[in-house]
Amino acid sequence: MNTKLPDHISTELLIRHFSGLASKEEELVLMHWTNTSVENKELLRELHTLWADTGAISTPNTDYKKRDIDAAWQKVLAQKPVSPTNRTYTLLKIAAIILVMVGVGYLVRFLQDPQKTYTTHSTVGNIQLEDGSVVALNEASQLTYPGSFSTEERRVALSGEAFFEITPNPNQPFIIEAGPTQIRVLGTSFNVKVDDKSVTVIVETGTVQFTRGNESVLIVQGEKATFSNTTETLSPAQKTSSVGLEQFWRTKSLRFSGEKLPEVIRTIEEAYATQIKLGSEKLSDCSLSVTFNNDTLENILDVIALTLNLEISQTDQQYILTGKGCTDY
Incomplete structure (x- = not known):
């Protein structure tokens, strides 16, 4: 046995x-x-x-x-x-x-010092821990933490998604239990997403140690790494997208710098949980450079349509963009 x-x-x-x-x-x-x-x-x-x-x-x-x-x-x-x-x-x-x-x-x-639990449902929540660290908790997420940290470490447990801004303390590392993995930091800001399929860590500032069992990877600013529950493997660190999709739940901001329209549409679909269809293959040649901050989906589509001379129609299931394409632009 x-x-x-x-x-x-x-x-x-x-x-x-x-x-x-x-x-x-x-x-x-x-x-x-x-x-x-x-x-x-x-x-x-x-x-x-x-x-x-x-x-x-x-x-x-x-x-x-x-x-x-x-x-x-x-x-x-x-x-x-x-x-x-x-x-x-x-x-x-x-x-x-x-x-x-x-x-x-x-x-x-x-x-x-019993553990405390903070749970969000349909809204984003914010917690300030006793060491001054701040945690933004996405919808349907949960953070378990002590009212007072031990002198050796600062340890919490996360399910769901959260963005951490950790107060630096080299003598008291901050440790996050995230599913089957562990994230260890001294002072930095980063995003952690835990679901049934994977655990993903995205570093905004500083350096994070991402560990599963005997495997470990260091992630620096502008990088991310993922542990797959299916394959039980920890990916190498890789560059994050400059568009800002990973942090959209928190920042409500998307930045496009010459991305092709199909990629723009895929990003908007994921950010706004909607479906958008391009009415012609010719539209795949179009590109877009624009920043959206706290915009509604309708406003974003209107800006795209005006910028690229497109028309928008809507069915019960999706939005449809049509036009002549961008070969002459």
């Missing part, structure tokens, strides 16, 4: 579950994993037993960083007068390291 815990069942999730502080969404994740097999149920039961056992080890004044793990493990075993099988020994030793080395110290801090 594979005794390695899956990536989405994190140390923090186990601690919150055992201490009764997990959210409904976290409990559903853990319940789904537990119900997938008898082995998972048995593992969770044994972990819960060990959690109860380690309560005898922890004391409020313990220096957790200096704890002797082997001694702690022997104390746990001494409370379990059962000769463990290889399977159980392996599982419980994993649990001992998680719960004794990390969990107990984390729990004391966690109970003193």
